[in-house]
Amino acid sequence: MIDNRKMQIDTLRGIACILLVSYHVIGSTPMQGMKISTGLLREINDLFVYIRMPLFAFISGVLYGFRPIRSDYFVFIKKKTSRLLYPLLTVGTLFALLQYYIPGTNGGDIDLKFIHIIPVGHYWFLEAIFLVFCFVVLLEYYKAFDNFFISCFLILICISIYLYGVEVNYFSLSGFVYLLPFFLYGMMTTRYQSFSHKLYLLLLVVSFVFIFKIFIDFDGRAETIIVGFMSCIFLFLLKLRVRILAYIGLYSFSIYLFHVFFTASSRIILNKIGFFDMEIIFLIGLVLGVLGPIVTDKIFSSNTHVKYFVLGK
Template sequence: MRDIRIDTLRGLACIFLVGYHVIGNNPSNGLHIESGFLREINDLLETVRMPLFTFLSGMVYAYRPLSGNWPKFLKGKARRLLIPMLVVGTLFAIIQALVPGTNNKIDNWWLLHIYPVQHFWFVEALFWVFVLIIPLELNRLLNNRLVTILTIAAFLALAIGQPYTKLLAFKGFIYLTPFFLFGMSIVRFKIPPLPVLPSLIGFIGIMAAIYFLTDGVYGRSLLGCVIGMISCYFLLGLRLQIHWLAKIGIYSYSIYIFHVFFTAASRIIINKVVELPIEVNFAFGLAAGLIGPIAVYLIVAKVAFARFLLLGEKNRRAA
């Protein structure tokens, strides 16, 4: 049975992510926004977006953890994560090379996926998180609260400076692991979230502190990682049960994999046809980045071979 609170937060994470790629990580990408509330909100959420995705992945894993058959577990994660990365990621790189107006073209094709292709770094890094999980779970180390806390602390310490290579998404692996283990711990150790009001005040307060008291917090710094973990905990405490967000969250994996095709297409087509206010352009891009991947899933899910290659799914099930 699906948890509507997790699906709601997944939907929220999807909106944060798609909005990020519509706006662009800097003024030279996306809608080329240099200032204004869209740019400010986009930058403010740097410490929340990927931590929330990973935190929720850890929670979901904790409901169905590794039970002993690790080769089957690893094979399943490789199918689910690496197959779409290789197939869809390669297609994305080819389209970027061929279509005018796209960003970040590939220079060294022979390094494709050895150095991750754009947002596909996340699925590659998450695969390595599951590889790490295997020996820890087989030795029941993560059943011990102290060991889990120390493991999280060790990875947070590694976040200092992030002087790591992007090779095979190793840098992303270091970044994601604390959030995954924290999400897992919430379920495994039955850590209760805060009540709704303190959670709301806490989340708004921490975002306000970043906005008013700093020039921005780098998401992969030690401070950024700690803020990311606290923010996830506050968001969980809100106990959101918003059905339309949860419906989006059901398709979160498909949205993650395919949204860039639709956000880029929306931007390129609109710019060629008509000049619209930035806010309207953003709304179109956000809608395209959410609805397009859901449509892809609904079509692809009917074809077993396509479902395997594009979504890494062996059997028909929800995204």
């Protein structure tokens, strides 16, 4: 049963990785990545914006929910520091420098004076999820999640704060507010494991957001909550076990760290040699964006110091 559960989680991680790599191959905007503004790839990329990062946060919450912290809070935060912030400072800084100095990498807006104070690229997630863990530890200390209904109330408060908007980019505070409801939802799906608990919470959240949306324009944030919550729980309840996705999911953290180095370099090289077939560029970028970090993980894992400071292991 443990093996099946692990394979299910790794499959979800694999799905999240495919969505993430695809997103950066195509580009978050028509001015980035493959620089396409119309067509099927752009439409698909924009469609999954409500699922990609919510799914990563949800999975983190699911895993935490299996083994919530009960004591040794300082040790837990220390471990999360080495797991998340050390790779941020090593890989994230390297990424920023390459973006800043290498033409064609879409890095013209990086200000090195404020590196990591203002998050760099997709590495905002590492800062944001670290803040999520710190916040959750604080709530655990006060036994806030020991009661299902109190936990529901806390999720609604977090959703309310996100819906009203927190535009503070320093240290990824905006990202923290964005990820927190999905992390808590994932945590509660494993902490309170009955199906009725999952259904009740989902209906509560959807109803809550719809009621608020009647009175306030949330500028797309309501759709993020509703679609994100429904997609995450749907994928979780499917209990998918797909070997190739599970294998990719085993390396989800390394894929998150390193995929952009391979997606960007493949696109730049192909364009330099005069190759502009969008579908082929997408497929090559996707494959290299997944396989490249897996190979990198295997190489770096052979060195204790590199494994610790670069991979966070």
